[in-house]
Amino acid sequence: MVCSGCCSAFRRDDLVAFGGFPERTIVEDMDYTWSQQIAGRQARYVSGAEALAADPEDLRYLRKQVWRWMAGFCQNVRLHFGQLVVHKPLLAVWVLLAVLEILTAPLWWATPFLVAATTDQPPAAAVGWWAGAELLLTLPPLIYAAHRRKLPLSGVLLNLPCVYATKAVNLVYAWKALVVELMLVPLHLARGLTVYEKGRADTRPSGPAVATAG
Numbered sequence: 001m002v003c004s005g006c007c008s009a010f011r012r013d014d015l016v017a018f019g020g021f022p023e024r025t026i027v028e029d030m031d032y033t034w035s036q037q038i039a040g041r042q043a044r045y046v047s048g049a050e051a052l053a054a055d056p057e058d059l060r061y062l063r064k065q066v067w068r069w070m071a072g073f074c075q076n077v078r079l080h081f082g083q084l085v086v087h088k089p090l091l092a093v094w095v096l097l098a099v100l101e102i103l104t105a106p107l108w109w110a111t112p113f114l115v116a117a118t119t120d121q122p123p124a125a126a127v128g129w130w131a132g133a134e135l136l137l138t139l140p141p142l143i144y145a146a147h148r149r150k151l152p153l154s155g156v157l158l159n160l161p162c163v164y165a166t167k168a169v170n171l172v173y174a175w176k177a178l179v180v181e182l183m184l185v186p187l188h189l190a191r192g193l194t195v196y197e198k199g200r201a202d203t204r205p206s207g208p209a210v211a212t213a214g
Contacts, residue, residue, distance in 0.1 A: 027072025
């Protein structure tokens, strides 16, 4: 989906020939990744490489970072999706599935309440089977990742509530991005996100760099 700028290496000659990292969207690494894939180049994953990313320390900066990621994703969908369908159809399918996941996520979260309201099933039972289904979707990749990274499984599972807190934050800003960047901006009813701001207090520049939303 994206060669993240904080943990990727790029061929300098190709990057210079492209004109450097583009500033037409708020997430230049995704823009450059999709542009190069449309041009016929491939991304390679190196499993032995290690990268240490700087995560937000508090909810304020998490909010800023997630909003930038979601808005930038939708900007790139608006900019590249047509070319992805023609030149990289498999990537286009993954992008479409990501958009569909955003659209259907509120329905999935509301399912136990809808079931309880429209059937004779007790609310506790509806929430119980929904929670069980959610855990079946969430636990296997977490357990696999913990095994691959040699992390203590107990510590990973204790942090499971954080998965749902993160999902909630992501969902709010994903929907905001869909409305603003894929609906209001094309209708010229909004400008979209143009201010680039990282998600950490100790790395924020004195003045935000500005990129033009394409």
